[in-house]
Amino acid sequence: MTARERGSRGAGVPSRSATIYDVAKAAGVATSTVSRALTRPGRVSAHTAAHIRRVAAELGYHANPLGPGLRTGRTSMLALVVSDVTNPVYTEIIAGAQSAATEAGYILVLIDAQESDRYELGGLERALPAVEGVILAGTRLSDAAIGEAAGNRPVVVLNRDVADVPGILLDSEHGMRAIVEHLSTLGHRTLTYIGGPQASRVDGARWRGLLDAARDLGCTARRSGPYTPTVRGGQQAAEALWGALPTAVVAYNDQLAIGFMLALQHRGVRVPEHVSVVGFDNVLPAQIVTPALTTVGAPLRTQGRAAVNAVLTAMKNPAAVLRRPITLPVKLVIRDSTGPPRPG
Amino acid sequence: MTARERGSRGAGVPSRSATIYDVAKAAGVATSTVSRALTRPGRVSAHTAAHIRRVAAELGYHANPLGPGLRTGRTSMLALVVSDVTNPVYTEIIAGAQSAATEAGYILVLIDAQESDRYELGGLERALPAVEGVILAGTRLSDAAIGEAAGNRPVVVLNRDVADVPGILLDSEHGMRAIVEHLSTLGHRTLTYIGGPQASRVDGARWRGLLDAARDLGCTARRSGPYTPTVRGGQQAAEALWGALPTAVVAYNDQLAIGFMLALQHRGVRVPEHVSVVGFDNVLPAQIVTPALTTVGAPLRTQGRAAVNAVLTAMKNPAAVLRRPITLPVKLVIRDSTGPPRPG
DNA sequence: TTGAAAGCGCTAACAA
């Protein structure tokens, strides 16, 4: 039995949606005509096209993206790799990517690395043949591995600068500079950085930005860490620094800052009277913690959208892949966790 | 040129991963033998199988899930529908579902409804032909629409009871009862419920649970709302109730409770001294807000995992689809936002 | 403007 002839399915096979054959049969035309009517309306007579559309709607027909996918590589699917779905930063990026993908008629395949290289690589390898492009938002992959994937499919990487792979960065440098200026204006002279994950490029960029700005403004910067970038990690940082608390602390991200602040308060240290604390990212918890956290706001949704648009562009025109990474601006959000250092 | 003959691809076509033909050619066997060696090792001589595996590894071959998908409906993909990726509740469910799916060799397609029926239905329709099963975690679809989808593919729905569709519920009823018992023991006699989204079944279940428990324990329950289940919505609730604040408030979820609490504190009302506040879900922000929020902890990751396992089961054996929904237990987490009412 | 037919990567049925 060929597909063209089949009326219904065999026993064990789950019932399927209407196929293009069903529509063609019901409309009394060839499948190619249905295909044309639905994808290139100009190439079919207005009358036939209207008829086919009506029949298709009646049957609840939706083109199976896997069909053309096999033939042309067009599956209408994009892979989005994050290192932890639970992290509000990725959550915002996912939201932005989702809406851009939906608008462009694409479906998002989510790969959560669960902070494990093995999971990340495994997931990516399995998804790769099925997707038209890949967005690496938060990856632990080596530059070599990324380059390899990029040879296979259009790839866009977030917050990391890999040779020949289009990147979308946040202006961590300016963010850090704004933080240092703010703290320096308040009167702080020594800053301690609470570092994020060891292997993270973002952490490197932020620390370097802090260091440079501190130098330019005549401040001293110290570094503590690495810590896992969670509330728990921030609490550990507080324990580590307990002996000699600085007057101002800048954390790799909001979660670390919040954990640090909470641990301090738990021990009777007041923020910002005794210690000023600054985060990075401006996720929701930064607004609801007491005192509200001074932090750097990143256009995370925009970044997600930009990533999707960049892969889509690269897919359409592989030659026009952007060589220079796009850098998105960030903005200091001053709240209540920073203030002048205690005199004396 | 057939696939069997091709050496390299045409110009415009993006380079692809190695296909089964490449492996077969390189190994000097038929494609079916490659397929067998990789999927049913028992059916191929040990020697040939080892050879094929070696060649496949060399070429970096990974089976394209779309191929068999076309033929057998096996695409190794599951669809996960959420109403808002940004909501920490869904974030946890996604994380649980992701890990279970990965373990089972499945890839997750994420559909973010962005709180819009149109987006949800559109996304689902486009994804449906490509996936083997569907998990509806947070849906605005009508029972009829869900039933229709379920006729097409195995579907599991979370936190909602749809006839003939396997469901995974949280024990909202017991959660609410635990809350009312807690508040009643503290001495509260009148409780105000801050309601979530109008159409939400979960909201209905929680309100009913509260009502029943209140009746049993001799308390009076009032309802305010609906509100959008966000921090902002909680602030609006505080404005609405400002004239006549109750001694105890139970919110549909943590976000509402937090917004409510923040707005109260902003106006000089103290929690829990003046008003006790209780949330639901126990998401991260509930721990970091001051005072830390008393709430009901739900096994969200477990729920995500259970959902994946349920679709997988339904896929394997369509006849054994569970008719009775699974109900997962919840647990009251007492923190600092609840206390005895002010005497007088 | 429409139809016929080939073929995308893969597996299952059948043959050897």
Added chain:
DNA sequence: TTGTTAGCGCTTTCAA
């Protein structure tokens, strides 16, 4: 144990 072949849903030639 292995090879041959048909066909999944769809689009894209090529022909009419």
